[in-house]
Amino acid sequence: MDGVIAPSADRVREDLAALARLTDSAQPGWTRTALSEPDVAGRESVLARMREVGLDARIDPAGNVIGVRRGARGGRMLMTGSHTDTVPSGGRFDGMVGVVGALEVVRAFDEAGIRLDHDLVVVDFFGEEPNRFGLSCVGSRALTGVFDTAMLDVLDEEGRSFGDALAAVGIDPATMMASTWPWDRVDAFIELHIEQGPMLEHAGTSIGLVSSITGISRFRALFGGRRDHAGTTGMDRRADAGCAAAGTVLAVERIARSGPDGAKGTTGGVTFTPAAVNVVTEAAEMRGEFRSIDDEWLRTAEETLASCAAEESAGRGVTVEMEWLPQAPRRLDGSVTEMCRRAVDDLGLSRAELFSGAEHDAAFIAARSPTAMLFVPSVGGRSHCPEEWTELDDVIDGIRALAESLRRADAVRR
Amino acid sequence: MDGVIAPSADRVREDLAALARLTDSAQPGWTRTALSEPDVAGRESVLARMREVGLDARIDPAGNVIGVRRGARGGRMLMTGSHTDTVPSGGRFDGMVGVVGALEVVRAFDEAGIRLDHDLVVVDFFGEEPNRFGLSCVGSRALTGVFDTAMLDVLDEEGRSFGDALAAVGIDPATMMASTWPWDRVDAFIELHIEQGPMLEHAGTSIGLVSSITGISRFRALFGGRRDHAGTTGMDRRADAGCAAAGTVLAVERIARSGPDGAKGTTGGVTFTPAAVNVVTEAAEMRGEFRSIDDEWLRTAEETLASCAAEESAGRGVTVEMEWLPQAPRRLDGSVTEMCRRAVDDLGLSRAELFSGAEHDAAFIAARSPTAMLFVPSVGGRSHCPEEWTELDDVIDGIRALAESLRRADAVRR
Numbered sequence A, B: 001m002d003g004v005i006a007p008s009a010d011r012v013r014e015d016l017a018a019l020a021r022l023t024d025s026a027q028p029g030w031t032r033t034a035l036s037e038p039d040v041a042g043r044e045s046v047l048a049r050m051r052e053v054g055l056d057a058r059i060d061p062a063g064n065v066i067g068v069r070r071g072a073r074g075g076r077m078l079m080t081g082s083h084t085d086t087v088p089s090g091g092r093f094d095g096m097v098g099v100v101g102a103l104e105v106v107r108a109f110d111e112a113g114i115r116l117d118h119d120l121v122v123v124d125f126f127g128e129e130p131n132r133f134g135l136s137c138v139g140s141r142a143l144t145g146v147f148d149t150a151m152l153d154v155l156d157e158e159g160r161s162f163g164d165a166l167a168a169v170g171i172d173p174a175t176m177m178a179s180t181w182p183w184d185r186v187d188a189f190i191e192l193h194i195e196q197g198p199m200l201e202h203a204g205t206s207i208g209l210v211s212s213i214t215g216i217s218r219f220r221a222l223f224g225g226r227r228d229h230a231g232t233t234g235m236d237r238r239a240d241a242g243c244a245a246a247g248t249v250l251a252v253e254r255i256a257r258s259g260p261d262g263a264k265g266t267t268g269g270v271t272f273t274p275a276a277v278n279v280v281t282e283a284a285e286m287r288g289e290f291r292s293i294d295d296e297w298l299r300t301a302e303e304t305l306a307s308c309a310a311e312e313s314a315g316r317g318v319t320v321e322m323e324w325l326p327q328a329p330r331r332l333d334g335s336v337t338e339m340c341r342r343a344v345d346d347l348g349l350s351r352a353e354l355f356s357g358a359e360h361d362a363a364f365i366a367a368r369s370p371t372a373m374l375f376v377p378s379v380g381g382r383s384h385c386p387e388e389w390t391e392l393d394d395v396i397d398g399i400r401a402l403a404e405s406l407r408r409a410d411a412v413r414r
Helices: A009-021 A037-052 A096-111 A138-143 A149-153 A162-168 A199-203 A241-257 A295-314 A334-346 A361-365 A392-411 B009-021 B037-052 B096-111 B138-143 B149-153 B162-168 B199-203 B241-257 B295-314 B334-346 B361-365 B392-411
Strands: A056-059 A065-069 A077-083 A119-125 A186-194 A207-213 A215-224 A264-273 A283-292 A319-327 A351-356 A371-376 B056-059 B065-069 B077-083 B119-125 B186-194 B207-213 B215-224 B264-273 B283-292 B319-327 B351-356 B371-376
Touching (some): A009 A037, A009 A096, A037 A056, A037 A096, A077 A392, A096 A119, A096 A392, A138 A361, A149 A162, A186 A334, A207 A334, A207 A361, A207 A392, A215 A295, A241 A264, A241 A295, A241 B241, A241 B264, A264 B241, A295 A319, A334 A351, A334 A392, A351 A371, A361 A371, A371 A392, B009 B037, B009 B096, B009 B392, B037 B096, B077 B361, B077 B392, B096 B186, B119 B138, B138 B361, B149 B162, B186 B334, B186 B392, B199 B351, B207 B334, B207 B361, B207 B392, B215 B241, B215 B295, B241 B295, B283 B295, B295 B319, B334 B351, B351 B371, B361 B371, B371 B392
Parallel strands (some): A077 A119, A186 A371, A207 A351, B077 B119, B186 B371, B207 B351
Antiparallel strands (some): A207 A371, A215 A283, A264 A283, A264 B264, B056 B065, B207 B371, B215 B283, B215 B319
16 A cells, blocks of 8 residues: 555544643643653653654754654655643643654554655754743754853743753753754755644634744833832832833733734733732833734834833833844745645645744744645634644644655655 | 930840841841741740840730730730831831830830839730731731631632641631730720831921821732633734733722822732733732722722723623722821820920821721820831831830820829
8 A cells, every 4th residue: 555644543642642641730731841840751752752653763952852764865854843842731732733743644654655765854842832931942943053042041030040940851051052953954844733823713724834934022021110118108209110011011912903914912921029919019020022924013013112111111210121032924935835735735635825823943944944834723723721622633634734745845856 | 213214225226136137038128027937036036025124925826925014003004016027028117116116115114113003015916017818917906806717718829828827837726816805904005106108207207196097998809811822812812811900000000199199009919820921811810909098089999990990801801800808097096196295295306197008006906995106207208128217316206205105194094
């Protein structure tokens, strides 16, 4: 039966379930955040599973789990994969579908007797979700040589550095930059992922072909006021950092609402210090972000928010400092996406073109090698919550589309 | 030298310094919050100092440190005192001045050979500042029989109950209501305290006579939204609990600013859950308060805020629940205050009448026995912060006024 790719729903279900069991039981939903014990266990389990399916696998200096299926000709590579870390109280599909799906592609290729010319590289990228230090896509940044080592000194709320937190899970910050890859030998990277939005479900479509990945401008704002007794300090004598932050939270929402189609603005968290009911707030910290595929609008939104924050602060005698961590929108590769489109059509699956409002490791890989992304539907568009769900049939369709796309990419002679 | 009361600045300075040394060294400023180890040590040190100055002293079932100096006639009592717990990162005077001052009055009476007819009762009230369970004036509530035992089941952020937290510092919640006092035998309670505001300093006045203690309406608001992916969930499909809370923070400020003279509104803290930068906030908790000596305005402010919170929530598909813990304004006793006024005048000290924007144990005692309060100036009006300061000369003037006022109250025959 050479050439017929038949992914097994049972195996995929079991692989997803095995990862779901590795969760922080102290939190609702599914929690396997980067830098935590469950994430160490999760990546070890992926390493073991890669070896079971015959890959030459290892964990690289940046925590990425990388397995290689040797090709007939060698030298050139195709790459696929995603991540297995989660947000706190997240779901069982975001990232996992792309890793489990890649493993199933390998098994299905083996069963169908398919040997590619290219080496097929499967990656479980370390730390894709934003960690408590505010950094996302740690593994793919390192692997593409853009990890900012200044981040190693950033402290969490307990005063521990990101570098120390990495060391605690077995990643040596001194050597992690040795995690690089010969990107000039990679002919295509294709990531399978859940949509995390409602478009595919609404349209009744099986596969989303991703044209662009959103740009993201993350920020941290620090408001500095004066602590005073809340009962004796008149409203006109206060420097209330909390009120300045609250006004800025509303500004984030307002700016995004009046942005272009698909623009988003979110405040992820606010902390008041001290958090005592009878003390005027001395300091407030706020973290948030804007997202859009329109880079020019992101710059405008940054400027508008900075001026709103300054206004909310100045009117209250509060100081404000903002730090931005911008990430440009990324157009994916048209030729690889075209191969995916033909693969999806040949399989008789329905498809739609869309952009990704979520960030992905693929945005970093796209800067180095031709990259495409395949989305499968999310029930109710829900994600980053325990309710996150994708039907197994849809996952299987995605795996078939991924396998066929890789075969088409393999067939291109360079 | 019978009858000449001469407080010792050296002893007062040393007593204040001894308390200041008992602080949580992990926090800036001075921190001796109720339910903490330093507070246990602080009250033990007050107990020891009471015994050193010859008081018959004990710690009662509600954690109050109570010392008695027997009077010549017995049966009737005068009471004075304050508290020695602090807010987190607070100062060295709020409360301490009234306890240390009372001890110095006892020593000065002894040195001057003054024996009162009344028993003189000195109290260091347990837990005056709002604790992490949102309850203030715990000891004076228990001592006046108005402690709400439903509070024992309130949980802190770590899921520990107030009752368990009390037990951990040696206060048995089952028996603490046994802390009651024969208030019908108390002819006057006089509390010496720092002003915690700028009025006395601005006017260059030594002593403040307190006419009323502010009413306080504390609240907790819980906003319930929906957690969603911040990159894929459109602005119009969100139920962002954090934005609803931010709008309500601004409403607290707005309502208080438009309130009557002296009205205050403060948000003490806000918590977003989850606090992840790429997740729409599912739940927000907010704690705050309004203060005024105008009880009617407090009711109006409560209603206005409730409707603002409902509006901020409904417009975003968020739910909101509010709990209120109101505390009525309290007028102090005119006849005891009149005795204090004459004492201050006889000492040749300047005086002003003012109301207290801060809450005090005296507000609870005033419901049971005739009560007055004496304020001494706060430098810059600062309080509940490490910068809190009162000049030693002003503390000494306050102690002299307290001693003379107690002598006048002692001279009244009932």
